[in-house]
Amino acid sequence: MPYNTWFYLLPFLGTSLLIYYLMPPRHRWTVLLCASILFYLIASGKLILVLAFTTLVIWGGALRIEAHRKTYLEIKDTLPKNERKEHKARMERQNGRVVFAACVIILGILFFTKYYNFVGSNLNLLMESLHIGARIPALRLVMPLGISFYTLSAVSYVTDVSRERCPAERNFFRLFLFLIFFPVITEGPISRYQQLGTELKTEHRFNYQEFCFGAQLIVWGLIQKVIFADWLNRYVREVFKYYKNYSGIIVILGMLIYTFQIYMDFDGCVNIARGSAQMFGIRLTENFRQPFFSTSAAEFWRRWHISLGAWLKDYVFYPISLSRFFQKLSKACRKHMNRYYASAVPTSAALLGVWLGNGIWHGAEWKYIFYGIYYYIILFASRMLEPVFDKICAKLKIDRKRKAWHHFQVARTFVIVNIGMLIFRAENLGAAGYMLKSMFVPWDAGEYGSLLRWSKIECNYAAAVWAGMVVAVILVFFVGLAHEKGIRIRESIAAMPVCLRWAIYMGAVLAVVIFGAYGPGFGEIDFIYAGF
């Protein structure tokens, strides 16, 4: 159930809030659980059983881990020192096996539902080229809602329990709520039990300011999604679907507009999710922090889809780089390389797993895998060539502390990100290559010259849409700039006189109603990341 539907925003969220605040605080979590189950049943029906099974696996796994630890702690003091180490190592091995088994099961469900047909079709191609007669049959698989998001949360929970970062949850239903919590189930943020689990356990009392801030965040999310992102969908769809008809400026515009569209769409969804949770008094983590102010691709990924980047760092990068093989590699590098490369080479090698994981997570297509590799190559090259760049800058006497250099870095990152987005959105890898080449072919308007007027796609508001887009970009830029400077816009508005404050809030709601790209002629434009 998309968050930008009437049903979600009014009867569903409204009734949930009402019942939630009418309940005594200690029972309020059960309202959230019931609402989340209802939300999931409406969206995915009986596939809720898959989610329940995942919960069961991590619930049982975490209790087992804690039982092993308890047994060790009980006998720890009675053991002589030399045996303590041995028992501890045994306990860690046992827990490692539990984490491994749980991860195999829950990641296995994700891989089966999401990647079976992709792997099958590629193996079939391989067997065909090797003249092997066998074929893997294609299956009609339906993915449970939010599986890519809740699976990662489930992995993080069971791993964190084994790492003693959080205690095992004894109540199955509380853990179920952590995974199924309706504001995060569709597009995240990918939650950690230490944060969201604790928030869900806390008895929240009604807080007028939190309630209002939540509602404001929802309205801002709706503006981002329904006004900024959805109006652009027609242009993006046209350019990326019929890419062979276009070249030059039209393709460049298509790429830039898509980047803006996906940012507004994803950030808008997360803001609606965060706002919904905040109305219940629950804080969710940020998923975006002004990504287009980044000065490098690495920084971009610390600001864009923050929860995914952090997850990959904690549960892919660290386990790889702390593995025995990488310890040996690191040792070897220290022997044969200078200090910089001895640190950079193993780190960069471990990052390959992170970027492949990032690419594959987005979808079962080669273009997504290439998307991950694209970022890996850029980050690898920038790390390896950093000493060279330092020398070049020193020779050219470039002052890297100057603002101009900072702006150059932001612009360079912007170009890198946009090329990545083109690969991400293109029909396939071939289409991405074609579009990248066609950008350099001058645009011959001819038959499709009307696209700039948006009329090819039967839009009667061409001038208004272009003007609106410019206004939107400027608005988003200044909102981002304010956040960069640490200005809290919601708090600034809250400090205004009531008439002005209410005028702003009402203006925002009316803007969504009047200018929103919804209703006849638009259809329902799903949140882009809900498809992953």
Place this chain on the structure above:
Amino acid sequence: MQKRSEDGDFEKNRAEIMSNKKAAGRILSFLGILGILLFGLSRASVLMNRSVHPLFNYATSGIFAEEKESIDVLTIGDSDVYSGLIPAKLWELSGITSFSWGEPAQRPPETYSYLKKIYQEQNPQVVFIDVNHLFRDEKLSDNLDSITRAAIEKPFPVVLYHRKLDSFQNFLAQDYTITKGYLYRDDAKKPKMKKNHFKETGKITAIHPITRWYLERSVELCRKNGSSVVLLYIPTYKEWTYSNHNAVMELGSELGLPVLDLNLEMQEEIDWGTDTADYGYHLNYSGAQKVTDRIAKYLEDNYDLEDHRGDPAYQRWQKDSEAFRGEVEKEILEKERREKERQMQGA
């Protein structure tokens, strides 16, 4: 000590209740003002949804400007309805008064809600319910959203007409229409034709239970008001499928309703090269004329509706029908003039 602590808790709770009451008051005031603004905007949007051009004034609100209980036949559904049936021509052919009620992408819960409103003013003897809109909401969430939207539209139709809010000139338009809900379109854009489009199949498209429930309530409402109901499938090349046809036939037999699927019945008469305005989604004027001819014949064969032509009480219908024809002729001449101008510029 204990007592003081209890008093403290009591005071704290009281303060919390008071502040919550204050907060609830503020929230309700905010929503109240917002509601008033939305209501005002809604009123404006309904007015701007009309058109100052008589040929393009096809707003559904026109039915409420008709004389009470003067409509014999109502056709209700989505955009296929306002594109596919010409009440002025039906009058010309058989002297039957009718109205084509269609909102873009209309859903069954809206149909039910609109019917309730229509029956307050009109009491048609025959109601054609367009079935194309039964296939729009396939998922439970879509259906729930449609139900919610239908409920919101009642007090706040701005959510339906929000894109018309820039048509300020339409404030001067009239509620009363000569098109009686029909939208004139003369473009002819041929769809991509498929080889086996009309090939018979045993497959039956599933109609969501909530969609069906709303249809049944609509049918019940019509029957309660003494109207005969017909399930009508107006030709639409893009959206019709044989499995949809099967679903409608099954539904008709289960509900005891006659079904008129003009996609199949008129496959020889409708020329998709000349009769559609937008690549097979909707009929244009040429296609709508053919459908209206067929409907006139169907009504004549199956219902005993009175021919009002010559009845002084229905003089206005005769005038409207002539005015509509006049407007169409003017539009055709205007189009020819524009065509000639373009050719001359080209030369």
